[in-house]
Amino acid sequence: MFNFGILLPDLLSILTVVPRTIAMAVTIFVFATILGSVFTLIEHRRIPVLRELVIAYKVFFKGVPMVIAIFLAYFGLPPAFEFIASLVGLEINGYATPSWVLLIIALVGCLAAFQAEVIKGALNSFDTGQADAAHSLGYTNIQMSRRILLPQIVVAAIPDLATSLMVTMKALSLGFAISVVDIFAQAQLTAALNYYYLEAFVVAVVVYMTISYTITRGADMLERSLRVW
């Protein structure tokens, strides 16, 4: 029933895509964090019209399953690219956009909404008394953010950021629907060659759990070494 001999070849085959998956996950994570920070800044500063737009954006992306968002990007972005290019007078073929680019854009869009919550939570943990103290010492806003705010909220956000990096990793598994090959898709492709589906998927589970364990432990160690008080 369960072929143990096939596990090692499957593992070797799946390991070949691990660097690519991690690279894509990190890219998405970085862009989503940047976009999420911009959203948090807009909400924090209460910029009139943009604030409502950000709230609507968040409601949309939290209510819609990620698969559907990915398909929307897959079918909606190429014509949108062509349209935008035609506005500046360029003639491009939007349908030639590689699907991994579309996947990255879709996931950055989805995860930015959640990343904004993570950053907002970290920002709320900051004691505003410290900002007042800094201002009374004559710090400018930028100095205050760089020397007092950032070092604290970065440390406070580490556990949640580690979780969301893992979430990004898992979200990439939905990319197989638009033919992007990550760990899960590679497991499926490997299994399709030798028909040992369960075995390949079990190997993929082990790979995912190992990566998750590494990320969690790494984040713990980072937090402990950065936390000064």
Next chain:
Amino acid sequence: MNVSTMIPELLEALPLTLAIMFVALAAGFCLALLTTTFRVRRVLLISTLADLYVSYARSVPVVLQLFIAFYGLPVLVGAFGIEDFLSANLAAMVGLSLYHGGYLSEVMRPAYLAVDRGQHDAADSLGYTFQQKIARVVGPQAVHIALPGYGNSIIYLIHNVALIMYIGAADVMATAHLIMARDFNQYQFETYLLLAVFYSLLCLIAWMIIRFFENRASIYTLSNKPAKFSLTASV
């Protein structure tokens, strides 16, 4: 695209989708109760297994969990002598229950731990058994703390029900794919927009129900600090 004929067709697949969802909700809840009990009581070996199960449910993509259930069930059932057993709907129920149970356990445990330490101690010193303590003292307070996290987990379950079409269950997504294929794939973007609205409505209804209970449960609260639930997506 003819929306007026498409919506009834999609709604025909709704009962199956909801059935799978409710089975996962109920089974996942029982599973989470069991897992959380083992995790907070530290039974030798069983607690470690419970921890391992929760980290499986949380660190493996739901698609992969569904496929594991789909291909794993026949092997499991085959051990009891039943051959050629392959059911997408049952696999979807099992896979989503396992996912929801693990996710929910990670909501219940912080809620249990967030109830004021003194309440646990008082119950213990009065000689309450574990069941009595949960039922009379800690449980009612933990419910209030856990409700926001429970609402999130239901919404994530609704999101992940959209994935069961990949193992071949005939849910709303699969029906939409059939309709798209019948229309020669002309209106894919529009169909997915419709699906987005559809799932948003489902989430909105779930959210409103949870909000109703949140307001009701607030009568049990002492001055408990809310447990911290990080709002990260779950796929």
